[in-house]
Amino acid sequence: MNELQLLTWVRGPGLDIAVGIFLLGVVWRLLEIYSLGRKPDLSAPRHTSGASGLHTVFRRSLPPPGMLKRSPVSYIGGYIFHIGLAIVVFGFAPHILLIKSLAGLSWPGLPSQFVGLAAVVTMAAMVVVLVDRINKPVKRFLSTFEDWFTWTVTFLPVLTGWMAFQHLVLPYTTMLALHILSVEVLLVVLPFTKLFHAFTLFGSRWYNGKVNGHKGVPV
Amino acid sequence: MQGPLIDTLVRQGVSRRTFLKYCATLASMMALPPTAGRAMAEAMAASRRPSVIWLPFQECTGCTESITRSHSPTIEGMIFDMISLDYQETLMAAAGFQAEEALHNAMKDNYGKYLLIIDGSVPLGVDGAYSCIAGRSNLDLLKEASKGAAAIVAMGSCASFGGIPKANPNPTGAVSVSDVIKDKPIVNIPGCPPIPVVMTGVLAHYLTFGKLPELDDKGRPKAFYGETIHDRCYRRPFYDQGKFAKTFDDEGARNGWCLFELGCKGPVTHNACATTKWNGGTSWPVESGHGCLGCSEPDFWDAGGFYKALSMPADPLKIAAAAAVVGAAAGVAVSFANRAKKGAAKAAHETTTLADLEK
Numbered sequence: 001m002n003e004l005q006l007l008t009w010v011r012g013p014g015l016d017i018a019v020g021i022f023l024l025g026v027v028w029r030l031l032e033i034y035s036l037g038r039k040p041d042l043s044a045p046r047h048t049s050g051a052s053g054l055h056t057v058f059r060r061s062l063p064p065p066g067m068l069k070r071s072p073v074s075y076i077g078g079y080i081f082h083i084g085l086a087i088v089v090f091g092f093a094p095h096i097l098l099i100k101s102l103a104g105l106s107w108p109g110l111p112s113q114f115v116g117l118a119a120v121v122t123m124a125a126m127v128v129v130l131v132d133r134i135n136k137p138v139k140r141f142l143s144t145f146e147d148w149f150t151w152t153v154t155f156l157p158v159l160t161g162w163m164a165f166q167h168l169v170l171p172y173t174t175m176l177a178l179h180i181l182s183v184e185v186l187l188v189v190l191p192f193t194k195l196f197h198a199f200t201l202f203g204s205r206w207y208n209g210k211v212n213g214h215k216g217v218p219v
Numbered sequence: 220m221q222g223p224l225i226d227t228l229v230r231q232g233v234s235r236r237t238f239l240k241y242c243a244t245l246a247s248m249m250a251l252p253p254t255a256g257r258a259m260a261e262a263m264a265a266s267r268r269p270s271v272i273w274l275p276f277q278e279c280t281g282c283t284e285s286i287t288r289s290h291s292p293t294i295e296g297m298i299f300d301m302i303s304l305d306y307q308e309t310l311m312a313a314a315g316f317q318a319e320e321a322l323h324n325a326m327k328d329n330y331g332k333y334l335l336i337i338d339g340s341v342p343l344g345v346d347g348a349y350s351c352i353a354g355r356s357n358l359d360l361l362k363e364a365s366k367g368a369a370a371i372v373a374m375g376s377c378a379s380f381g382g383i384p385k386a387n388p389n390p391t392g393a394v395s396v397s398d399v400i401k402d403k404p405i406v407n408i409p410g411c412p413p414i415p416v417v418m419t420g421v422l423a424h425y426l427t428f429g430k431l432p433e434l435d436d437k438g439r440p441k442a443f444y445g446e447t448i449h450d451r452c453y454r455r456p457f458y459d460q461g462k463f464a465k466t467f468d469d470e471g472a473r474n475g476w477c478l479f480e481l482g483c484k485g486p487v488t489h490n491a492c493a494t495t496k497w498n499g500g501t502s503w504p505v506e507s508g509h510g511c512l513g514c515s516e517p518d519f520w521d522a523g524g525f526y527k528a529l530s531m532p533a534d535p536l537k538i539a540a541a542a543a544v545v546g547a548a549a550g551v552a553v554s555f556a557n558r559a560k561k562g563a564a565k566a567a568h569e570t571t572t573l574a575d576l577e578k
Contacts, residue, residue, distance in 0.1 A: 002437075002517050002518065004487060004513075004516050004517060004518050004519065004522055005517075005518050005521075007521050007529075008518070008521065008522045008533050009520070010530075011523055011531070011532055011533035011534075012523060012532065012533035012534040013534070013535070014531075014540055015532050015533075015540070016445050016534065016536050016539070017539055018541075019536055019539050020536070020538040020539055020541070020542035021537055021540045021542065023543040023546060023547050024543065024546035024549070025232065025546060027546030027547045027550055028546040028547070028549040028550040028553070029426060029550070030550065031546075031547060031550025031551060031553075031554060032550050032553045032554055032557070033552075033564065034555035035550070035557070035558075036554075036557060058325040093461045093480075094479070094528065094529070094530035095478075095530065097480055097528050097530050097531055098530045098531060101527075101531045101532060102532065102536070108461075109461040110460060110461060111459065111460055111461050112458065112459050112460075113459060142563065165449070172447060172449075172486055173486075173487040174514075176486070176487065176529065186550070
């Protein structure tokens with residue numbers, strides 16, 4: 001198999017399989033999680049201002065008082081790499097073209113040099129967050145294989161995409177094929193790891209906020 | 220027309236100056252040092268014309284058509300007079316037994332020295348019966364002719380990589396020259412067809428230095444196939460700015476914006492179109508408003524469609540809908556299993572009484 005055949009495979013059957021597993025996993029896990037349910041809380045609800053599902057959705061996006069100072073890398077690094085990922089994934093013209101051909105949605109792209117810069121910033125932030133995880137004894141203690149693994153499968157698509165864009169190390173065709181392949185690995189892994197937070201993030205915040213709001217506790 | 224080449228040229232009214240200019244141009248196109256132009260001129264002028272045998276296999280004659288379109292006033296065409304083209308079905312006057320005799324005489328007289336040019340792929344299916352010349356299969360002819368060849372030039376994408384005949388489902392079992400011949404130096408000059416100056420440039424290099432030029436991992440001369448179309452494309456700035464033609468007749472297309480979204484394969488195609496252009500430097504596919512097909516890359520014919528951008532799926536998604544349904548079924552099944560588990564736990568729950576605790 002030469003590199004163009006590999007590229008054609010990852011654009012064809014590979015993508016088909018990856019998107020298939022991704023959809024299967026997402027639908028499965030969403031149904032499973034949201035059908036779990038909970039016993040109804042029969043106590044009389046207590047009303048406190050700021051205690052509701054919606055409040056929690058927004059409040060959890062901001063660091064609690066004092067936490068930014070105690071753990072700046074987690075917050076600032078985390079924010080930078082999430083925003084960077086969004087710019088790279090949804091701002092690069094070829095990506096928009098893929099989304100358009102799969103879902104019919106499209107919007108104007110960003111200049112590719114800007115996206116390239118965002119990719120570098122994203123990777124730098126991810127590396128800083130990783131080093132922090134290794135250096136801080138508590139974080140390291142709490143880390144499992146899944147944490148290292150999900151970091152890797154998130155980092156590789158950005159790295160290979162940027163390397164393809166910049167023509168580094170391998171010929172563009174090979175690098176582009178590896179880039180798409182790494183995204184397909186990410187798609188396959190996403191529904192079954194903690195990366196699923198991309199889908200459950202706001203739902204779980206709402207849930208926690210509502211349960212605690214019933215008790216009159218703003219979380 | 221035997222004797223040193225320069226005599227032939229003089230007889231044809233080609234001045235020494237024109238010839239030197241031609242050699243200097245060829246040398247610079249191949250990124251050789253300026254002195255190489257003089258070396259080329261000297262080598263070619265003095266050389267006795269080497270025998271060249273051009274065998275057409277499973278092909279469309281597009282490569283021959285292309286090489287005859289070399290720049291007017293056929294300065295590249297002079298290469299035809301620099302070599303002794305002893306067999307070329309399209310261009311030769313002879314036919315039938317005469318042609319076959321010319322071929323066999325050339326092979327015998329120049330054994331071990333002639334340059335063998337192949338265009339077209341070699342069909343292996345049905346014992347090679349899909350393409351025969353004078354009652355013999357291409358496979359037979361190739362094996363026989365390659366024995367006495369100094370080197371082989373695989374002209375065009377069919378000879379280099381199998382080409383259109385090899386496209387799925389490859390009914391004739393077409394393969395490339397390098398799939399059959401393993402013991403001779405082979406240079407691939409892919410393209411559908413290749414650029415005339417690339418063909419003649421490689422021949423001139425061979426005549427001058429007596430060996431093939433430096434090749435990449437696919438056997439292509441690095442001088443012409445070292446860079447991608449995309450990296451040398453004059454529309455590249457529009458790609459970087461995110462300005463794309465969306466259809467072949469919209470404002471973007473009229474403004475000459477990037478053709479990536481219309482399926483241009485420039486980013487993955489190594490060829491010299493963007494720099495040498497076609498038809499005497501007049502234009503080239505992207506300049507005429509059509510994206511690159513990727514014709515100098517192996518398997519470009521099965522690379523997901525000419526009008527699909529590289530970042531788009533090569534095939535329509537087939538299992539996505541089914542996968543979502545299976546996922547939904549699995550989700551519902553697991554939900555019921557979870558509920559049953561909860562129900563069972565509830566049913567198995569034993570109430571602890573005060574009496575139990577006092578036991």
